[in-house]
Amino acid sequence: xxxxxxxxxxxxxxxxxxxxxxxxxxxxxxxxxxxxxxxxxxxxxxxxxxxxxxxxxxxxxxxxxxxxxxxxxxxxxxxxxxxxxxxxxxxxxxxxxxxxxxxxxxxxxxxxxxxxxxxxxxxxxxxxxxxxxxxxxxxxxxxxxxxxxxxxxxxxxxxxxxxxxxxxxxxxxxxxxxxxxxxxxxxxxxxxxxxxxxxxxxxxxxxxxxxxxxxxxxxxxxxxxxxxxxxxxxxxxxxxxxxxxxxxxxxxxxxxxxxxxxxxxxxxxxxxxxxxxxxxxxxxxxxxxxxxxxxxxxxxxxxxxxxxxxxxxxxxxxxxxxxxxxxxxxxxxxxxxxxxxxxxxxxxxxxxxxxxxxxxxxxxxxxxxxxxxxxxxxxxxxxxxxxxxxxxxxxxxxxx
Amino acid sequence: xxxxxxxxxxxxxxxxxxxxxxxxxxxxxxxxxxxxxxxxxxxxxxxxxxxxxxxxxxxxxxxxxxxxxxxxxxxxxxxxxxxxxxxxxxxxxxxxxxxxxxxxxxxxxxxxxxxxxxxxxxxxxxxxxxxxxxxxxxxxxxxxxxxxxxxxxxxxxxxxxxxxxxxxxxxxxxxxxxxxxxxxxxxxxxxxxxxxxxxxxxxxxxxxxxxxxxxxxxxxxxxxxxxxxxxxxxxxxxxxxxxxxxxxxxxxxxxxxxxxxxxxxxxxxxxxxxxxxxxxxxxxxxxxxxxxxxxxxxxxxxxxxxxxxxxxxxxxxxxxxxxxxxxxxxxxxxxxxxxxxxxxxxxxxxxxxxxxxxxxxxxxxxxxxxxxxx
Ligand SMILES: Cc1cc2nc3c(=O)[nH]c(=O)nc-3n(C[C@H](O)[C@H](O)[C@H](O)COP(=O)(O)OP(=O)(O)OC[C@H]3O[C@@H](n4cnc5c(N)ncnc54)[C@H](O)[C@@H]3O)c2cc1C
Numbered sequence: 001x002x003x004x005x006x007x008x009x010x011x012x013x014x015x016x017x018x019x020x021x022x023x024x025x026x027x028x029x030x031x032x033x034x035x036x037x038x039x040x041x042x043x044x045x046x047x048x049x050x051x052x053x054x055x056x057x058x059x060x061x062x063x064x065x066x067x068x069x070x071x072x073x074x075x076x077x078x079x080x081x082x083x084x085x086x087x088x089x090x091x092x093x094x095x096x097x098x099x100x101x102x103x104x105x106x107x108x109x110x111x112x113x114x115x116x117x118x119x120x121x122x123x124x125x126x127x128x129x130x131x132x133x134x135x136x137x138x139x140x141x142x143x144x145x146x147x148x149x150x151x152x153x154x155x156x157x158x159x160x161x162x163x164x165x166x167x168x169x170x171x172x173x174x175x176x177x178x179x180x181x182x183x184x185x186x187x188x189x190x191x192x193x194x195x196x197x198x199x200x201x202x203x204x205x206x207x208x209x210x211x212x213x214x215x216x217x218x219x220x221x222x223x224x225x226x227x228x229x230x231x232x233x234x235x236x237x238x239x240x241x242x243x244x245x246x247x248x249x250x251x252x253x254x255x256x257x258x259x260x261x262x263x264x265x266x267x268x269x270x271x272x273x274x275x276x277x278x279x280x281x282x283x284x285x286x287x288x289x290x291x292x293x294x295x296x297x298x299x300x301x302x303x304x305x306x307x308x309x310x311x312x313x314x315x316x317x318x319x320x321x322x323x324x325x326x327x328x329x330x331x332x333x334x335x336x337x338x339x340x341x342x343x344x345x346x347x348x349x350x351x352x353x354x355x356x357x358x359x360x361x362x363x364x365x366x367x368x369x370x371x372x373x374x375x376x377x378x379x380x381x382x383x384x385x386x387x388x389x390x391x392x393x394x395x396x397x398x399x400x
Numbered sequence: 401x402x403x404x405x406x407x408x409x410x411x412x413x414x415x416x417x418x419x420x421x422x423x424x425x426x427x428x429x430x431x432x433x434x435x436x437x438x439x440x441x442x443x444x445x446x447x448x449x450x451x452x453x454x455x456x457x458x459x460x461x462x463x464x465x466x467x468x469x470x471x472x473x474x475x476x477x478x479x480x481x482x483x484x485x486x487x488x489x490x491x492x493x494x495x496x497x498x499x500x501x502x503x504x505x506x507x508x509x510x511x512x513x514x515x516x517x518x519x520x521x522x523x524x525x526x527x528x529x530x531x532x533x534x535x536x537x538x539x540x541x542x543x544x545x546x547x548x549x550x551x552x553x554x555x556x557x558x559x560x561x562x563x564x565x566x567x568x569x570x571x572x573x574x575x576x577x578x579x580x581x582x583x584x585x586x587x588x589x590x591x592x593x594x595x596x597x598x599x600x601x602x603x604x605x606x607x608x609x610x611x612x613x614x615x616x617x618x619x620x621x622x623x624x625x626x627x628x629x630x631x632x633x634x635x636x637x638x639x640x641x642x643x644x645x646x647x648x649x650x651x652x653x654x655x656x657x658x659x660x661x662x663x664x665x666x667x668x669x670x671x672x673x674x675x676x677x678x679x680x681x682x683x684x685x686x687x688x689x690x691x692x693x694x695x696x697x698x699x700x701x702x703x704x705x706x707x708x709x710x711x712x713x714x715x716x717x718x719x720x721x722x723x724x725x726x727x728x729x730x731x732x733x734x735x736x737x738x739x740x741x742x743x744x745x746x747x748x749x750x751x752x753x754x755x756x757x758x759x760x761x762x763x764x765x766x767x768x769x770x771x772x773x774x
Contacts, residue, residue, distance in 0.1 A: 202738050280765065337751075341755065373751065374737070378737050
């Protein structure tokens with residue numbers, strides 16, 4: 001055991017930091033810093049810059065564009081990227097479907113989809129949840145029936161994030177009704193332009209437009225778009241959800257939020273005293289920072305351990321990261337509201353803020369503080385709710 | 401002390417509960433938000449008819465002559481319905497200021513207009529760096545031959561965009577955070593420039609610029625004691641409103657838990673979720689008790705005792721509403737983060753109540769500085 005970073009590791013980190021700050025336009029990073037939402041075009045632009053340097057999908061196998069990095073290097077990549085407020089490479093592509101295709105897909109699928117996913121030539125979305133299948137995902141009812149050389153899909157997905165941006169959707173569909181529910185599910189790749197697919201946006205409480213319902217009405221998908229084996233989709237989904245879970249910890253993003261909170265608290269005046277000079281407020285800040293530090297070290301340990309685990313097998317520690325990481329993201333949104341005080345109240349459409357149609361009321365970022373707090377309640381719900389994570393951990397802790 | 405309602409109070413409660421039930425379901429509420437003013441003038445007229453706008457106005461001024469307990473009943477019902485009309489800004493805040501910080505002739509001139517629903521008032525008080533210090537007043541008042549001339553910027557003025565008259569605080573003497581030297585003036589809204597906007601909880605507010613405006617009337621040149629009292633009453637109102645909203649939110653959550661099925665059963669059957677609903681209930685009970693305490697103490701003449709009690713109540717209610725709001729969303733799952741479903745709207749209103757008239761942290765600090773909660 002050696003608990004210090006080597007000189008090479010530190011240099012690697014600095015180079016990444018430098019690159020993220022200089023190569024990704026500040027006009028994009030600024031949006032994330034201030035709690036706004038980069039457009040689809042801006043996400044694509046940022047990811048393509050990363051991809052050109054081999055920095056979009058380092059977690060993938062090397063032959064498909066990944067990096068042969070140590071766990072520490074992977075950690076530096078994520079941490080620096082998030083701290084620089086670089087839009088994270090589209091998670092549906094890079095954390096979710098990419099690794100599944102790389103691990104379980106056919107050679108033809110890898111050749112067809114992986115490079116395009118890394119470069120967001122295709123934007124993917126995740127068609128797992130259904131109105132009746134949330135936490136109990138395996139009870140999903142969207143059905144795919146093989147007719148000749150096509151799967152015909154009927155049913156409905158919901159909560160589909162950024163379906164409005166998507167070219168492709170990866171779908172969990174029931175392909176055998178007669179067996180145990182986990183054993184009759186397949187993983188299918190569907191072109192969003194296929195006739196029979198429609199979608200409807202669902203507005204979130206912050207006023208945002210991120211989730212959608214997606215309907216499948218006799219959607220015909222070439223048989224070759226099935227990933228891996230028929231009825232083995234649940235295994236692939238579990239592999240994917242394990243990755244998604246770890247990704248949701250987003251420690252670097254919380255660190256960037258904390259930095260922004262400090263910046264704003266240094267400017268914000270309570271009478272003629274700066275908010276940052278309030279010792280009670282500073283105690284609240286460092287309490288969250290300490291927990292973030294503890295989580296960060298935990299994540300490093302988990303990532304280091306991962307090398308010794310059987311590939312594709314979910315690690316219950318990922319649930320620790322998901323629970324604590326989501327709670328801390330939520331804690332940062334509460335601290336940001338503390339900075340704003342009564343100025344969390346005014347509501348403005350993001351569009352009007354972005355184009356200066358509405359001059360801000362109160363401190364900088366005030367208009368995004370409450371929406372972010374409202375919106376981020378989702379992180380303890382999605383990716384497997386925190387209750388479900390606790391159920392998973394309970395099994396591990398109690399040895400059931 | 402008597403926790404039972406009197407006959408008159410029961411009648412009032414029945415009528416306001418019925419009003420909310422009949423006119424304020426989730427779909428109806430959307431139509432009110434979409435109206436030109438961002439709230440419903442028709443509802444306002446109905447409240448006037450039912451006497452709700454004069455609940456705490458004396459009978460001489462055309463009101464009902466009620467006190468804190470009556471206001472609490474209205475607040476709870478309005479919390480349950482997420483009522484968006486300017487009741488708090490006009491009846492509670494401005495009415496309170498007129499009752500506690502204005503001379504008799506001014507009361508005679510304006511309170512009947514509130515009770516009858518004829519004149520809409522708003523309280524133009526907050527300034528940019530006041531944060532939660534209620535006696536922060538930088539706007540200046542200068543005596544001239546034409547009258548008192550007011551200059552300054554007022555911010556987050558609830559319903560300042562649709563008000564006819566503004567009650568404006570301005571400094572007659574002293575420093576920005578002195579309690580002495582605060583004047584309270586009446587200004588016609590046409591005399592100021594204003595920028596209205598929606599708030600996160602679907603109400604309205606405005607930024608107001610006073611650019612050498614001549615006041616229409618003077619309420620008081622040493623207004624702080626009256627303002628403090630009106631704000632304490634308003635805090636008690638908000639506490640009760642939060643209790644109503646929390647109770648409704650728990651009811652909505654429990655209903656949903658009984659109907660939502662996952663893993664082949666209602667999620668209400670998961671014991672871990674039952675306990676979370678119970679924790680919400682515990683917090684609501686504590687909040688209800690402290691809302692009552694706030695109502696009781698808002699009538700206290702000793703300003704120090706009153707302020708400490710109000711801070712204690714606001715802290716408890718602030719803690720309760722945060723837990724109840726967050727847990728309600730969590731126990732629902734994804735549906736509660738959508739605009740289409742009502743739970744999230746309660747969560748938003750509760751969040752804004754916590755940041756009104758001092759957040760939890762500010763009241764903790766105030767109470768710790770003043771002494772003890774006992
Ligand atoms: C903003 C947002 C974006 C999303 N994006 C996507 C997406 O892109 N693609 C996609 O497929 N899905 C997506 N989801 C869906 C998400 O994965 C589900 O919301 C999640 O699985 C929970 O399901 P549910 O919302 O139906 O809640 P439910 O499963 O109905 O849960 C309700 C409550 O019951 C609890 N509960 C359920 N079962 C148990 C149990 N056994 N023990 C204890 N407690 C339990 C839950 O924890 C929760 O508190 C998204 C959700 C949100 C909110």
